[in-house]
Amino acid sequence: MDFTFTEDQLLFQESVRDFLVNEVTPERIRAGWETDSGRDPALWQQLAELGLTGITVPEAHGGLGMTALDFVLLAQECGYVALPEPLVHTALVAVPMLTELGGELAAHWLPQIAAGEATVVVGLERNLVVEDAHIADLLLLQRGDELVAATAEQVVLQHSESIDPSRKLYTVEVAAAAPTVASGSQSAALLSAAQDRGALGCAAQALGLAQRMIDLTVQYTSERQQFGKPIGSFQAVKHHMANIAVRLEYAKAPTHRAAYALAVGQERAAQAVSHAKLVACEAANLAAKNCHQAHGAMGYTWEVDLHIFMKKAWALANTWGDAGFHKSRVAESIFAPGAALGAGATFA
Amino acid sequence: MKLSFSPEDELFREEVATWLQDNLTGEFEKLKYRGGPGDEHMFPDERKVWEQKLAEGGWTCVGWPREYGGRGCSIEQQVIFFEEYARAGAPGRVGHIGEGLAGPTIIAFGTAEQKKKYLPGIVAGTELWCQGYSEPGAGSDLANVKTKARFDESRGKWLINGQKVWTSLAHESDFCFVIARTDPESVAHKGLGFFLIGMDQPGIEVRPIEQITGTSEFNEVFFDEAYCDADDIVGAPGDGWKVAMGLLGFERGVSTLGQQMQFQNELDEVVRQARSNGAAGDPVIRQRIARAHAELKIMRYNSMRMLSGQSASDGALQKEALIYKLFWATWHRSLGELAMDVLGPECEILEGAPYALSRLQSMYLFVRSDTIYGGTNQIQRNIIAERGLGMPREPKGTAK
Numbered sequence: 001m002d003f004t005f006t007e008d009q010l011l012f013q014e015s016v017r018d019f020l021v022n023e024v025t026p027e028r029i030r031a032g033w034e035t036d037s038g039r040d041p042a043l044w045q046q047l048a049e050l051g052l053t054g055i056t057v058p059e060a061h062g063g064l065g066m067t068a069l070d071f072v073l074l075a076q077e078c079g080y081v082a083l084p085e086p087l088v089h090t091a092l093v094a095v096p097m098l099t100e101l102g103g104e105l106a107a108h109w110l111p112q113i114a115a116g117e118a119t120v121v122v123g124l125e126r127n128l129v130v131e132d133a134h135i136a137d138l139l140l141l142q143r144g145d146e147l148v149a150a151t152a153e154q155v156v157l158q159h160s161e162s163i164d165p166s167r168k169l170y171t172v173e174v175a176a177a178a179p180t181v182a183s184g185s186q187s188a189a190l191l192s193a194a195q196d197r198g199a200l201g202c203a204a205q206a207l208g209l210a211q212r213m214i215d216l217t218v219q220y221t222s223e224r225q226q227f228g229k230p231i232g233s234f235q236a237v238k239h240h241m242a243n244i245a246v247r248l249e250y251a252k253a254p255t256h257r258a259a260y261a262l263a264v265g266q267e268r269a270a271q272a273v274s275h276a277k278l279v280a281c282e283a284a285n286l287a288a289k290n291c292h293q294a295h296g297a298m299g300y301t302w303e304v305d306l307h308i309f310m311k312k313a314w315a316l317a318n319t320w321g322d323a324g325f326h327k328s329r330v331a332e333s334i335f336a337p338g339a340a341l342g343a344g345a346t347f348a
Numbered sequence: 349m350k351l352s353f354s355p356e357d358e359l360f361r362e363e364v365a366t367w368l369q370d371n372l373t374g375e376f377e378k379l380k381y382r383g384g385p386g387d388e389h390m391f392p393d394e395r396k397v398w399e400q401k402l403a404e405g406g407w408t409c410v411g412w413p414r415e416y417g418g419r420g421c422s423i424e425q426q427v428i429f430f431e432e433y434a435r436a437g438a439p440g441r442v443g444h445i446g447e448g449l450a451g452p453t454i455i456a457f458g459t460a461e462q463k464k465k466y467l468p469g470i471v472a473g474t475e476l477w478c479q480g481y482s483e484p485g486a487g488s489d490l491a492n493v494k495t496k497a498r499f500d501e502s503r504g505k506w507l508i509n510g511q512k513v514w515t516s517l518a519h520e521s522d523f524c525f526v527i528a529r530t531d532p533e534s535v536a537h538k539g540l541g542f543f544l545i546g547m548d549q550p551g552i553e554v555r556p557i558e559q560i561t562g563t564s565e566f567n568e569v570f571f572d573e574a575y576c577d578a579d580d581i582v583g584a585p586g587d588g589w590k591v592a593m594g595l596l597g598f599e600r601g602v603s604t605l606g607q608q609m610q611f612q613n614e615l616d617e618v619v620r621q622a623r624s625n626g627a628a629g630d631p632v633i634r635q636r637i638a639r640a641h642a643e644l645k646i647m648r649y650n651s652m653r654m655l656s657g658q659s660a661s662d663g664a665l666q667k668e669a670l671i672y673k674l675f676w677a678t679w680h681r682s683l684g685e686l687a688m689d690v691l692g693p694e695c696e697i698l699e700g701a702p703y704a705l706s707r708l709q710s711m712y713l714f715v716r717s718d719t720i721y722g723g724t725n726q727i728q729r730n731i732i733a734e735r736g737l738g739m740p741r742e743p744k745g746t747a748k
Contacts, residue, residue: 001351003649242736330641
């Protein structure tokens with residue numbers, strides 16, 4: 001048993017963090033809010049050059065052939081900077097689905113994704129809207145029990161504004177005939193895997209978002225003075241922050257455990273993912289609430305950066321399965337006949 | 349990362365399970381699921397005999413190095429041992445303070461003589477220990493201890509005067525480790541010593557404290573010219589705080605796994621009740637049970653994360669250790685509330701007179717102490733914010 005990451009995995013995380021913190025600044029995010037697409041092709045190309053767009057693309061198709069377990073720490077870093085580009089979606093949802101579909105579809109699209117030349121998105125009906133449909137070259141869309149693959153020319157998009165100005169959401173109508181690429185049990189398996197991977201992506205980003213909000217607030221409360229002292233020295237303020245630290249630290253292990261479960265294909269991976277999504281999003285939501293409180297009125301202004309991260313946390317909490325959905329999956333696994341609980345079932 | 353146990357470890361699991369199955373029988377049968385925090389008053393004498401039974405089988409101090417009489421088990425094996433111990437319903441350990449706190453402290457900071465003198469009794473399950481930290485004036489402000497230790501040159505002994513309080517199992521213990529002021533002029537963390545003191549002497553009086561459960565497991569302990577030998581001080585005079593804090597590190601280590609196993613048994617009991625009285629059909633109760641289950645898993649994952657690999661020195665994992673107390677105490681208090689809500693109107697009806705609480709009722713009352721002892725939730729949050737997050741320290745008053 002070993003619950004740690006390898007040195008390589010940790011080094012990779014560090015280098016990606018350095019890159020993202022330098023490149024994806026709050027100023028750059030705010031600049032993106034002023035553009036039509038909200039996306040930055042130059043940044044996407046940089047991510048591709050680092051191997052990140054193809055991180056989970058099999059080596060045979062020009063990628064790094066890594067797993068959810070390798071990527072989970074990087075997804076946290078994407079959350080830390082509130083990366084607007086669909087890197088987590090690409091690596092965790094789109095690429096694995098294409099890889100499992102295989103054949104021509106995989107051979108055609110995966111090398112282009114790895115090279116940063118194409119974007120593929122997946123749309124599940126549970127999510128109501130499809131993220132980043134406007135920049136997608138190919139859309140893999142759930143239509144009832146089937147999965148269809150539509151090119152950009154075959155769809156009509158209707159934009160919906162998100163509470164997080166960085167998120168670009170679309171209702172997608174398939175206008176022209178688009179081929180069905182999976183149906184029946186194959187489609188069901190692909191959709192359920194996508195659901196789990198999408199939820200893991202949210203969980204990992206939520207961890208990063210919570211950490212960022214803590215960092216911003218520790219800095220703010222150490223500088224801001226009232227009654228002649230930094231407000232961070234007051235217990236009433238400290239305890240708000242300590243409560244987040246506990247939730248965050250304790251959301252990490254379930255999230256890493258879920259990434260492991262998906263990477264090695266454990267039978268009960270879905271429960272592990274639901275657990276992770278629940279607690280990670282709770283940590284981020286608590287961070288949003290308490291950090292805002294600690295920022296006082298400043299946190300209510302558009303000018304202060306806190307809301308960039310708060311709003312992404314709020315949005316992620318209810319996408320790829322809301323709390324009710326994930327709680328009921330955990331509850332089902334506990335009340336199932338013959339459920340493996342208790343001593344000896346830690347990793348069951 | 350590899351979240352599974354090796355074939356060798358699974359064999360070890362079988363060995364533990366078989367031993368417990370073969371030995372937790374006969375006179376020990378009635379000890380199943382008894383003892384432990386909140387239930388320490390049950391069968392203390394029988395549980396002392398059980399300690400020795402465990403020792404005969406080589407199942408005390410499983411994580412200690414072999415040279416000190418331990419079993420030298422790997423972390424994985426210790427995890428397995430605690431899992432199987434709980435699965436078998438084996439009783440709460442009366443020897444846990446010696447095995448988990450006093451012993452590891454002596455191993456880490458003690459002299460060769462102290463090791464020889466004190467470790468064998470802990471391993472054999474024949475000598476029980478208690479912890480003399482808190483005092484009437486030193487609760488959250490633990491460093492404010494007033495108990496004094498002075499060295500009597502003529503007798504060649506340390507003489508201890510003062511009072512400790514909330515001392516769990518003092519009435520069952522053979523020894524107590526005590527922090528006391530060796531420099532009477534000193535204040536706060538400085539000038540303290542860490543002493544190993546025999547309980548069976550005229551200078552020590554133990555008075556039980558009756559709890560809201562109607563039972564007693566902790567005590568007031570009065571020291572009136574109590575003594576220990578010149579070499580019964582761990583570290584030098586003045587090092588007491590360092591030793592005491594080192595000990596708290598052990599408290600958050602492997603011993604947490606045993607505690608979580610007890611939590612698991614309690615949660616299983618709550619689930620069993622919910623199924624039998626229909627509360628499991630209530631969606632709100634189901635969600636609360638699911639949450640309790642998920643959070644207990646978190647504690648277990650985190651303990652294993654903290655213990656696995658060589659990463660214990662990693663900064664993030666030190667932070668993890670800081671938050672454990674706050675998390676489990678709050679979780680346990682919520683479990684008590686959940687248990688009562690599952691029982692519904694039955695929850696107030698006792699098993700009988702005088703004040704005979706069911707296991708869940710006793711738990712419900714006992715968990716009220718969890719968020720207080722060993723550092724209140726509020727103190728824990730101060731520590732997390734200041735040491736974990738690096739927030740500005742609160743100005744401290746001057747001790748008088």
